[in-house]
Amino acid sequence: MTDETDQVHRAYDDSPQRFRDKNAEDSFSGANGVLFEQAMSQTRMAVCLCDPSTEDSPIVFANRAFLELTGYSEEEVVGRNCRFLQGPGTDPEKISMIREALEAETVVVVEILNYRKDGSSFWNALHLGPIYDDAGKLLYFFGSQWNVSDVHAARAEEAYAKALSRELSHRMKNMFSVIGAIVNITGRAQGMQEEVRVINDRIQALGRAYEPTLDDASLGSIELGQAIRSVLAPYDPEGQRIRYQGTGLRVDPNVVSALGLTFHELATNAVKYGALSSDNGSVDVVWGMTDTAGEKAGGLEVVWTESGGPAVSYESANEGTGHDIMRRLMSLARGDVACDWKPEGLVVTVSAPASLEQTAP
Amino acid sequence: MTASEADTLTVLLLEDEALILWDLEEELRGAGLKTVAANSVDRALDLIERRVPDVAILDVNLGAGVTCEPVADRLAELGVPFLLHSGDLDRSGEVIRRFDVPLMPKPTPAYRLVEAIRALR
Numbered sequence: 001m002t003d004e005t006d007q008v009h010r011a012y013d014d015s016p017q018r019f020r021d022k023n024a025e026d027s028f029s030g031a032n033g034v035l036f037e038q039a040m041s042q043t044r045m046a047v048c049l050c051d052p053s054t055e056d057s058p059i060v061f062a063n064r065a066f067l068e069l070t071g072y073s074e075e076e077v078v079g080r081n082c083r084f085l086q087g088p089g090t091d092p093e094k095i096s097m098i099r100e101a102l103e104a105e106t107v108v109v110v111e112i113l114n115y116r117k118d119g120s121s122f123w124n125a126l127h128l129g130p131i132y133d134d135a136g137k138l139l140y141f142f143g144s145q146w147n148v149s150d151v152h153a154a155r156a157e158e159a160y161a162k163a164l165s166r167e168l169s170h171r172m173k174n175m176f177s178v179i180g181a182i183v184n185i186t187g188r189a190q191g192m193q194e195e196v197r198v199i200n201d202r203i204q205a206l207g208r209a210y211e212p213t214l215d216d217a218s219l220g221s222i223e224l225g226q227a228i229r230s231v232l233a234p235y236d237p238e239g240q241r242i243r244y245q246g247t248g249l250r251v252d253p254n255v256v257s258a259l260g261l262t263f264h265e266l267a268t269n270a271v272k273y274g275a276l277s278s279d280n281g282s283v284d285v286v287w288g289m290t291d292t293a294g295e296k297a298g299g300l301e302v303v304w305t306e307s308g309g310p311a312v313s314y315e316s317a318n319e320g321t322g323h324d325i326m327r328r329l330m331s332l333a334r335g336d337v338a339c340d341w342k343p344e345g346l347v348v349t350v351s352a353p354a355s356l357e358q359t360a361p
Numbered sequence: 362m363t364a365s366e367a368d369t370l371t372v373l374l375l376e377d378e379a380l381i382l383w384d385l386e387e388e389l390r391g392a393g394l395k396t397v398a399a400n401s402v403d404r405a406l407d408l409i410e411r412r413v414p415d416v417a418i419l420d421v422n423l424g425a426g427v428t429c430e431p432v433a434d435r436l437a438e439l440g441v442p443f444l445l446h447s448g449d450l451d452r453s454g455e456v457i458r459r460f461d462v463p464l465m466p467k468p469t470p471a472y473r474l475v476e477a478i479r480a481l482r
Binding site: 185193197 | 473
């Protein structure tokens with residue numbers, strides 16, 4: 001906090017006592033008065049009182065914190081309507097909220113851009129409310145001001161970061177669409193439509209694996225479950241056939257490409273030969289940290305279990321290059337793929353270090 | 362849909378990215394569909410007035426805050442089925458909610474869009 005915005009009470013503030021001496025009839029005598037005096041001089045909260053019974057409701061009291069916040073002297077403030085704090089950037093809507101509260105004698109809290117004597121601005125969390133005397137007659141309007149410029153700046157920064165990552169995410173998706181288009185156009189021109197389709201599906205799976213990264217890019221890691229879900233989403237458009245279960249485990253971005261492509265291959269095979277090739281088949285995907293001691297300890301493990309599909313044999317499930325790609329990829333990522341072709345469905349256990357750096361030589 | 366029906370279908374494509382437009386056009390033509398391509402709202406509306414398409418694929422965000430909304434409105438008036446194609450579900454939310462039509466996220470391979478277009482008819 002800078003000196004300028006520091007609302008800490010530095011020296012004894014005698015303005016409350018002087019105000020009380022002048023307004024003894026307004027219930028500021030006795031214990032109430034001492035309390036008022038002490039509270040107003042000690043609080044770091046800028047406080048002012050306005051007199052609604054006088055033309056244009058002038059300020060009749062302002063404590064030291066008010067003067068320090070606004071940069072005005074007591075003489076410059078007392079006798080004037082509070083609107084001198086407003087300036088070119090002040091939102092007229094906020095001003096009408098204040099006016100309405102004053103007319104209705106209700107309490108209002110607004111964040112309003114105010115200006116100091118030197119022209120600099122600050123965000124003011126203004127609290128306004130009526131003060132009545134014992135007989136219920138409106139005596140003053142109470143206004144407390146709190147400089148919330150820091151809060152405002154932090155909020156603006158957060159909003160900016162969010163907008164930026166949304167823009168980045170949009171551009172990245174668009175970039176993957178354009179890459180896909182180039183691959184397709186080139187493939188067609190070369191008469192390799194089928195090959196190109198396989199290539200493109202892999203590229204797009206990779207794009208989806210990285211999609212969740214951008215939403216919380218600042219964390220520097222990716223939530224594994226989100227990455228798996230977005231890779232697999234196109235293979236389960238209704239969201240009925242693939243079930244997910246796992247913790248909010250976060251992994252290094254560099255593990256994600258290998259895992260993302262592995263699950264793309266598993267899903268592609270399941271659609272062709274496995275559980276997703278029949279109407280009743282389903283897949284369970286469960287992930288978490290390994291409890292195994294030794295080499296794999298502290299790593300992550302994802303288990304892919306197919307069920308309800310056609311009976312599988314080693315031969316049928318081993319077709320295509322999908323499994324070779326998975327093995328190669330996961331071994332390069334210092335992980336492992338273990339396939340168990342059970343008659344009721346394929347079970348694949350994919351393991352990897354949570355971070356490549358942990359095990360890199 | 363039979364092959365002969367497919368021959369007669371004309372698909373309006375609205376997409377501001379030329380390469381994606383090109384890819385879609387080729388994919389749809391390869392699937393036996395006729396295409397008319399527009400890269401702006403004005404161009405798309407113009408094409409609709411010349412000849413009402415049978416179906417349409419509309420990119421939601423067309424850059425600089427422009428969306429496909431006017432085209433979607435016109436197609437809805439004419440009773441032409443269409444699907445929305447978007448890479449930014451956050452910002453396209455309002456447009457998407459207004460129309461109860463299939464939504465294809467970007468990136469979706471062109472051949473999947475063709476499948477979705479066939480499902481519309």
